[in-house]
Amino acid sequence: MAEKYPLPQLHGVLVLDKPTGPTSTRCLTAIKRLGQKKIGHAGTLDPLACGVLVVLLGEATKIAPYIMEGEKTYFGALTLGQTTDTYDSQGAVTAEASAAHVTPEALTAAIESWRELTSQEVPPYSAAKHQGRPLYELARKGLAAPVKVKDISVFDARAVSVDPPSATFRVRVSAGVYIRSLVHSLGMRMECGAIMTALTREASRPFELAQAHNLDDILADPQSLPGRIIPLDAALPHWPTVVLDDPAAEQVRRGIRIPVGDGFPDQTYALLVSEARLPLALARAEATDGRLRWAIVRGLFGDPQPARRDGTDAPARQSTP
Incomplete structure (x- = not known):
């Protein structure tokens, strides 16, 4: 079925309810056959174990270190x-x-x-x-x-x-x-x-068994997979989300450190997204020339150029979902 109805590469998190028996790698291989060539996980489970297996698809593989560290x-x-x-x-x-x-x-x-x-x-x-x-x-x-x-x-x-x-x-x-x-x-x-x-x-953390999907259900209906994916802009619910207007988003794409808005202390991690909720980067608030700016930790949907410290200020509209 997976070969007859291939899916495009998806980007996001699939919370899988791993069954007892197969290895985590075998479960990922089954999902990979649904057209998901870029795939990873945020912590393996032994064959004996079952339950939450966090599967990362596409650009979500870049956020693995920040999900794996969860309790x-x-x-x-x-x-x-x-x-x-x-x-x-x-x-x-x-x-x-x-x-x-x-x-x-x-x-x-x-x-x-x-x-x-x-x-x-x-x-x-x-x-x-x-x-x-x-x-x-x-x-x-x-x-x-x-x-x-x-x-x-x-x-x-x-x-x-x-x-x-x-x-x-x-x-x-x-x-x-x-x-x-x-x-x-x-x-x-x-x-x-x-x-x-x-x-x-x-x-x-931040994912729970109540969010998990049965592997057999997915394989029986591959076309249901996109609807089971948590999009990138919601994949780090324990991080604040910063919504940028178009000028600020363009500066982030170019690797420029834009000013941090009010309410974010030094060393705060955040997900930067465009007004269309397109994930741009994982960032950390860092002091530069006496002012807090967002330093890009990991670019999403195309890595940005190396961060520059002398970028032009751009307004950043910030919100937490």
Whole structure:
């Protein structure tokens, strides 16, 4: 169907409800076959996981760093008494132990103690790289790789249901946190091992599961894809939007730093758009010669020329949607 009814390249964000089973790459490949040659994502999900997968199309791929940094919310399930090489139920069992000594109170406390963590070990089966090669590739070949440790933030962690050896939980974390590593570390502390058995990403800020679209529905009706896309001018709802009149928009296209209007402090990030809501650039307010001007961080729909500091002032009408 995708080959018979090709779509033009779209520009915007597709919030996909990734199903359990396929890799994130496989999901993107399915969308790519609908004529979307320029495509990316704002944070992968393991095959076991389902939920919010933020797909970036066309010019939206340029805003990936500013979406990927958003905090994530997950609902997951774990089981005590096993350890696997992947830290989840899809891996090979490497150890088993009784969890009879674990009380509901102890398991609840262990889950809530995740809030105290400031770092974690990256799982050996992950897309993180060592000397340019993914760790999962090295692990599958039995090759040694150093243990990588990364800084993390766990803003909230709560047990939802606890019935040892099983439990469900909800966590709100910084970008890049491996939930299966949280579960693995819990198993080590409980001295019986633990594996993640299910995971749903409920939110990848600023997007939530309620906004997500079913992949099968899209593939069954490719012509519905354009109507499911969040346009670029609405893709960063947590950023202020600055609407420029024609003279100011032209200066931005030429790479000129235009004055920042009232109400925007130094180092504020904003999306600059034309009066027709055409995205022009991602910008940051910076002090230049004693005055705040918009410095272009990333041009959209054609990169602007290198920013100049001596541009002619132009009026900028500013609003927040």
